[in-house]
Structure formats: C-alpha cells, structure tokens
Amino acid sequence: MPSPLDITRLAELLRLAAKSEILPRFRRLGSGDIRAKSEPTDLVTEADVEAERMIRRELREWAPDAVFIGEESVAADPALLGTLADAELAVVVDPVDGTFNFASGIPAFGVMASVVWKGETVAGIIYDPMGDDWVLAEKGAGAFLRRADGEAIRLAVADSRPLDAMVGMASPGYFLGKDREQLLSNLAKVRFFANYRCAAHEYRTFAGGHVDFVLYNKLMPWDHLAGSLIAAEAGGYVARFDGSSYRPLHVDGGLLIATDKDSWQLLRREIIGAI
Template sequence: MTREIDIAGLANLLQEAAAIEIMPRFRNLSSGDVRMKTEAIDLVTEADEAAERLIKARIGDVVPGALFIGEESVAADPALLDKLAGADVAVIVDPIDGTFNYAAGMPLFGVMASVVAGGETIAGIIYDPMGNDWVIAEKGAGAWLCRADGSQDQLSVTPAPATLADLVGCASTGFYAPDARRTIMGNMASVRIATSYRCAAHEYRAFSAGHFHFLMYQKLMPWDHLAGCLIAEEAGAYVRRFDGSRYQPQHLDGGLLVASDEASWHLLREKVFTI
C-alpha cells in the first residue's frame, strides 16, 4: 500500500515539540516533574507528556485521519494499542526515548515517530534534539541523515567481521528473567563489545550510520522499534525476531535481533542470543 506522507512536516513537528516542551526542561526538572511508572528504571516526566500532547494536537495537519498512538497515551489507556492492527493509517510516537537519561541530565535521548499504513511501517523518523538533526527513512527510499541546514547523507550499515570476537553492538538485557539474563550476559563475552545506551533512538541511529554490527532487544513496543527497524532495513540491515520471522507493527514480544547481514544475524543468534 502506498500513501503520501508529509515526512518533512512530521520531522518539523518533532523538532517543534522538542524546542517548546523538551529542551527548556532539560536539566531543569524538579522532583515533582519526574514520576515512576512500572519500576524505578521506568520513568515519565512532565516533558514526555507535554511533548506528546503537542504532537498529538498537530498530527492531523501532517498525516490527516491518522490514528495517534503515543507511549504516554497508551500508558493512560492501554486499550489504545489494540487499535493499531486495524488502523488504515497510524502515527506512533515516543515523545522522549531515553527518559531515564533525560531525567538524569544525560544528553542521550531522542524523539521518534513512525507511520504505519496497511499493516506495515512506511516511514520512520528519529530526531536528536541535542544535535538538531534527523535520521529518516521512507519504505524503499533508503535511510538518510538530514541536518537543519538542509544537507543530507545516505546511511549504510557497516559490513560485519566474519569472527564473533570482532563484533560490536548494543544489547538490552534488562527484561530477561534473572537466569536467562545470566546466560545471555555470559554469552556476550564472546563478542568484542556489547553495551547499552539505554536509548533505542541513538542505538538505531548509530547502527544505521555504520558504528555497530548488531542490536538486540527482548521487549518490543511499537514506539521503541518501528521507526528504528525501518531505518535499519533501509540502511541495509537484516532485521528479524528471534524465531526468524519479520518484525511487524502488531508484534509486542518475540525479541528482536538487528544485524549488518544475514550471516552475522545467524551467528549471533546461535552463539550469543540463545538460552
């Protein structure tokens, strides 16, 4: 299914939300502006909620008729997420990805949006408020770093080394049960570096620009991964759930492994990310 999307308008909307609601609050949050959601490492701030309200209020101008699904909207009404599968077109937004970093005053957070039409992701944007630039992909059109001055560079994943010991990547292990986490973290000693930015936005950006060979996530929420997976695929990556199936907007589990190519995906799946 093809659909015309005002990708520049959507990119500008994310930038506007960051300029008005996110950046003025960065390193200026009071204790009452930060709240715990499910646990101490799962936070929401006044900036998350205010930015999402602004984007939601304006989204009809850039994607008319779209169902809006935001992380904080779903936190308030979990049934909203069930509407994604049947939507003709939907915009999925993470107003601040990396809220833990943002609340701690660390400049590693981003604003993410994806557009889903006919059950597939057709556009994805990751905006970096600190760098004031975007990584953008539309299905079939490649992945691009777009700067505020109008310049653009096409992104491409870096070829993966043939040996496991030379691979570098990011892996999120926090949602595994303790025994499984011990196994996975032990297996990760086989690669050169396995780290975590605690911010999927910047992990996907770095991977798609050729700075990592792999990414791994166990928990799947659409606002965390739809934009990044499309961008990664358009940059040449091999993206699959742990069972080898393609990642789709309705998937909330099954894990996710993103690699520079199919061979390295299978190597990592067999030797590292298996229990």
C-alpha cells in the same frame, strides 16, 4: 513504498516539539515533574507528556484520519494500543525516548515517530534534539541523516566482521533470571557491547555503521518501529529471535538486527542460543 504522510513535515513537527517542550525542561525538572510508571527506572516527565500532547494536537490538524499511538497515551489508556491493528493509517510516537537519561541530565535522548499504513511500517524518523538532526527512512528509499540546513547523507551499515570482533548494542534488562545470565555470558563472545538506555541513539549508531548489531527483548512499537525500518533501509538484516519478520503489532519475541543475514544467523546461534 512512499509514506502517505509528508515525513519532512512530520520530522519538523518532532523538532518543534523538542524545542518547545523538551529542551526547555532539560536539567530543569523539579521533583514533581518526574514520575515512575511500571518500575523505578521506567520514568515519565512533564517533557514526555507535553511533547506528546503537542505532536498529537498538530497531527490532528493536518492528518485527522491518522490514528495516533503515543507511549504516554497508551500508558494512560492501554486499550489504545489495540487500535493499531485495525488502523489503515497510524502515527506511532515516542515523545522522549531515553527518559531515564533525560531525567538524569544525560544528553542521550531522542524523539521518534513511525508511519504505519495498512499494517506495515512505511516511514521512520529519529530526531536528536541535542544534535538538531534526524535519521529517517521511507520504505524502499534508503536511510538518511538529514541536518537542519537540509544536507542529507545516505546511511549504510558496517561491513560484516567475525564474532570476536563485533561491537554491538544489547539491552539485557528485559531478560529474566537464567535467560539473562546466559545472555550476558554469551555476550562475552563479542568484542564488547553497550547499552545507552536509549533505543533512538542505539539505532542511529547502528544505521550509521558504527556497531555491528542491536538486540532487544521487549518490543513496544514506539521503541522499535522507526529504528528497525531505518536499520533495514541502511542495509541491515532485521528479524525476531525465531527468524520471523518484525511487524507493528509484535510486542514480544525479541528483536535482533545485524549487518547482514549471515551475521544475524551467527549472532542468533552464539548469543541468543536456546534462550
């Protein structure tokens, strides 16, 4: 299903925003350029705000009918998220995914966008400003690493492995109390797991065949629509914890992505368990 928007043009817009508004501020933020939102580790910087403003402005010029859903726009007006339900065409943007890393001077952050058409995610883009390349997908057309010189490499997830040999990405921070304790205990069954504090790079790592699973509990569309489509187009199996499909309007229910359905079911049973 091709995107109704030109994803090459959208990808270039993410790159332009990174070069104009994000990279010039990297490791140059003043104390007044960083603010906490919901908690001390949930940050927003001037780079987030200005990059999103630029992307929104440019999109209005060439896609005026698209509803724009940006993380910072929703932070300012939470009701905006509800407009995604009735939008025929929407572009969902995370201007700086991994803001904590960005604000800390850690070079692990990304710019993400997805295209939602008639209630379905049909395109996803993850741009890495430090590497100056994209991982992107259109529904039904595969997932690719595309470099700035135009070279494109098709991506594929790793081959399946036994549970005790699996390496994965898990984000325990949004599991609470006993659920977190149980999850961390269960994760001892895999070879090891990591958390980059940046879904953009975690999805890129999975789609490139370097890890066997990714696991999240909190589902905001700007964090997961692009990456989950890319993961699926690279051959991964994507589902919420109850086995249902992940859709653009879902903000809860957890998300587990594995290299294939059998691996997903094994991880669901052994790692998620009764959580």
